[in-house]
Amino acid sequence: GTIITPINPRFSAGIDGPAYWNARTALEELKINDDYGMNAVRFNYKQHPDEALINETIALGEYMKFKWTQSQLDLLAGVIEMGAYHDSFRQVDLAETMHLQPKALHKRVSLSGIKLYLRSRIEIERKMTALMGNSL
Template identity: 30%
Template sequence: MQYYALVGDLKQSRQSSDRKALQELLLGTMNSLNIRYTEHMAALLMVNSGDAFQGLFFLDAPILEICDRIRYALSSQNGIRMGIGFGSIETAIERKQSILADGPAFWNARYALAQVQDHDYYNTRTLALRMGENCHEQLETLVNQVLVLQDQVASKWKNTQLELARHYLSSHGYERVSQTQVAKEMKLSTQQVNTTVQAMGWFAFLDTRKETERVLQTVLGGVDS
């Protein structure tokens, strides 16, 4: 059976002025996602080594949405790196202890994380995908280039733009909702939200993200288990 493994860490977390608050935020984010996406999880998201985390997901999981919820929940911090790996698991899977699981899915995830670290595109890259040798290589290359480009776009978001991304993703994920609704939720004017959304290219970003995820689910979900 094939899975998505997710591994990640916080950049420069040891330099945080309040590491306890940072760890509590990370733990709270993991716990919230474990509740929201529990039916998509083979092993729950967990924190290890203080600022690192991992989880194991079934192929129907909205994996990019989950990564974005993690990223923007923690966007007030120094940054985050994540690697997604596709593949099998060769050990027993303990649902509450994903750290005990191992196999190609996690090997590929760690490889992807190393790619984010080694090829960071001027410190803007946050996410990479690895499917393994001789496995949908063209799709992997295309998805990674889309992710790089979107990271470049998102790296330029500041202040209200980041607040909008954080609020939107935490409240709605990739679901399309009206700007009027977002304005009401954020206690901003519709004009403010409209201006922010246009400056960010928000809905183009969101639609591209959602379509990339749909393609992954369609192609990889059809792989023989």
């Protein structure tokens, strides 16, 4: 959504508009249902019919990520650091970036389900971009 009031970087009070309203609603919904403390992400967009599907997909990904070990979280950080936020990243390149043997990296990739996680996030982004008219 948009912000309809002028933005003052030193003083946030008084900011108003659909972006603020949607964010507030999403935060209120998270307070009610944070999936046992495993989810801190919520999408709110004009009560769109796909909103529930997007939020449940986000929740599944957050649940999955919550269960990751530190080395699996490091794997995601490595993918991001490498600029390869997609499921077809080159494992050889990532192993080199992370200073791991390819076999050790392959084990982390398969046990974490990171490729599934990344695919779901990319699909969510595509759907949200389409819903919002490419304004993301």
